[in-house]
Amino acid sequence: MQTFLQQLQTWATPNKMKINFTKTKMILGLLAKFSPQHLSDSSANNPAIVERIQQFKLLGITISHDMNWQTHIDAIITKASSRLYFLKILKKSGLNSHELRHFYLSVTRPILEYCSAIWHHGLTKAQAESLEAIQRRALRIIDLSTVGMP
Numbered sequence: 001m002q003t004f005l006q007q008l009q010t011w012a013t014p015n016k017m018k019i020n021f022t023k024t025k026m027i028l029g030l031l032a033k034f035s036p037q038h039l040s041d042s043s044a045n046n047p048a049i050v051e052r053i054q055q056f057k058l059l060g061i062t063i064s065h066d067m068n069w070q071t072h073i074d075a076i077i078t079k080a081s082s083r084l085y086f087l088k089i090l091k092k093s094g095l096n097s098h099e100l101r102h103f104y105l106s107v108t109r110p111i112l113e114y115c116s117a118i119w120h121h122g123l124t125k126a127q128a129e130s131l132e133a134i135q136r137r138a139l140r141i142i143d144l145s146t147v148g149m150p
Contacts, residue, residue, distance in 0.1 A: 032083060034073050038127055044137065053065075055071055056103060059115070060114060060115065061105045061114075061118060061119065062075055065080040067122060068126065069119050069122055069123055069127060072119060073123070073127045073130060073131065076111060076112060076131070077112075077130055077131070079111050080108055080111045080112055083107050083111065083136070084108065084137055084138055084141060085131040086103075086107070087100060087103060087108065087138060087141050087142070090103060091141055091142075097142055097143055100141070101142055104138050104142060108134075108138060109135075110134065112131060112134060
């Protein structure tokens with residue numbers, strides 16, 4: 001890994017890029033037990049340490065060192081559940097099924113589907129079921145017996 005950091009620094013300099021090693025994090029899977037906790041940038045002009053972490057959030061997706069999506073799924077479920085609360089409030093306020101469906105499709109469903117092409121294939125059956133449970137809850141709230149879903 002130290003060699004890789006040196007190669008990265010060598011590439012970045014002629015390409016007029018500066019690597020901010022204070023913001024750079026390293027996440028490792030199987031190699032985690034064989035690599036040091038911290039790697040240092042050996043360039044004289046930027047002495048810094050690259051920290052090794054277990055998980056991080058990148059563009060709204062929580063990536064874990066073991067590529068288990070449980071933390072990301074938990075975050076999605078928490079966020080979507082709070083939106084379902086608003087859906088219930090809107091139903092109690094008298095909105096019809098069509099309006100509730102519109103709210104679900106524009107506010108809640110994007111949370112459940114955001115970047116799913118990246119993480120959905122790696123879900124366990126239990127994780128997929130927990131996402132489906134959120135959608136079933138939304139359907140019960142909306143009462144789609146009068147309005148069809150796409």
